[in-house]
Amino acid sequence: MIQALFCRNVTKALGGRPLIADLNLDVEPREVVPLLGGSGSGKTTLLRLIAGLTDPDCGTIAIGDRIVFGGSRPVPPERRAVDMVFQDYALWPHMSVAGNLAFGLEARGLTRQDIDRRLKHALDATQLLPYRNRLPAMLSGGQQRRVAIARCLASRPSLILFDEPLSNLDAALRDDVRAEILQLIRSENMTAIYVTHDQTEALAVSDRLAVIRAGRIEQFDRPQVIYDRPINAFVASFMGGFSPLPGEASQGWFKIADQKIAPGRKRSGRPRSPRGAAGGRAGDARRRIESQPRSARLLLSGAAGDLS
Numbered sequence: 001m002i003q004a005l006f007c008r009n010v011t012k013a014l015g016g017r018p019l020i021a022d023l024n025l026d027v028e029p030r031e032v033v034p035l036l037g038g039s040g041s042g043k044t045t046l047l048r049l050i051a052g053l054t055d056p057d058c059g060t061i062a063i064g065d066r067i068v069f070g071g072s073r074p075v076p077p078e079r080r081a082v083d084m085v086f087q088d089y090a091l092w093p094h095m096s097v098a099g100n101l102a103f104g105l106e107a108r109g110l111t112r113q114d115i116d117r118r119l120k121h122a123l124d125a126t127q128l129l130p131y132r133n134r135l136p137a138m139l140s141g142g143q144q145r146r147v148a149i150a151r152c153l154a155s156r157p158s159l160i161l162f163d164e165p166l167s168n169l170d171a172a173l174r175d176d177v178r179a180e181i182l183q184l185i186r187s188e189n190m191t192a193i194y195v196t197h198d199q200t201e202a203l204a205v206s207d208r209l210a211v212i213r214a215g216r217i218e219q220f221d222r223p224q225v226i227y228d229r230p231i232n233a234f235v236a237s238f239m240g241g242f243s244p245l246p247g248e249a250s251q252g253w254f255k256i257a258d259q260k261i262a263p264g265r266k267r268s269g270r271p272r273s274p275r276g277a278a279g280g281r282a283g284d285a286r287r288r289i290e291s292q293p294r295s296a297r298l299l300l301s302g303a304a305g306d307l308s
């Protein structure tokens, strides 16, 4: 299957500091992928690289069957079939709602008939038909966001990039707006990357979820897998639900204070029974672990890397 998005070894540095470091990411058609990471982890930079607003230093980016970077020459943003919904919606203030939607389509040379048909569909889907002649300043924040989404629907991109679309909303409104955005993406069969720094939001959106740190994808998998089997301590702590338990790991044993236990490897499994001489004291440690909620498990993480 051709990927909707294919990023291989994408790297971008600024002033010698890597913002995106050897990053790989493949998104399948009609997938909605939350990109979850803390502030400054490179989320917006990655979206800008995909959209073509900035060029990587090296690597390959393909959108659908087309190499947009890493081929003979970079494909300019307006020819990438990618649209971005920015945090501030980036609407033209002097243009009506219909004008904002039509602008990009006219620039692409679509016929008036085609433009009218697309506008009607997009305004209908976002319930904005009655507002088509209003200027953005005459709309509420929620309506402005819908204009930004309607503009994407009208341009029918292969890939739509959302950069923290709910970050300026009250928590109380977020669930409803997220559901509305998702319903639109799904009903229009669109592929999307949805940047957020909010774990709850990422879990709610997700087909597969990508966790990014310092310009690298740390883990990319179904949310349940990431939650049950975080690949390292960073992902575990970022997703929440884990408590750090300082100790020492060596030769298949985990030592807390003077007590040794062996890590279980099964999903939501209990720590495996220690064998041999560790005896009663290890049993005490094991009981302590098991007295945690039923899903208690050990993820061993050390300075030399994550062990299991």
Ligand SMILES: Nc1ncnc2c1ncn2[C@@H]1O[C@H](COP(=O)(O)OP(=O)(O)O)[C@@H](O)[C@H]1O
Pocket: 014, 019, 037, 038, 039, 040, 041, 042, 043, 044, 045, 046
């Ligand atoms: N134009 C720029 N010049 C210098 N540093 C930048 C620029 N854009 C982003 N950065 C830096 O790159 C890092 C990643 O930024 P960004 O992609 O905006 O992170 P995020 O969206 O995850 O918060 C940050 O440390 C930021 O300060």
Ligand SMILES: [Mg+2]
Pocket: 043, 044, 045, 163
């Ligand atoms: Mg950002």
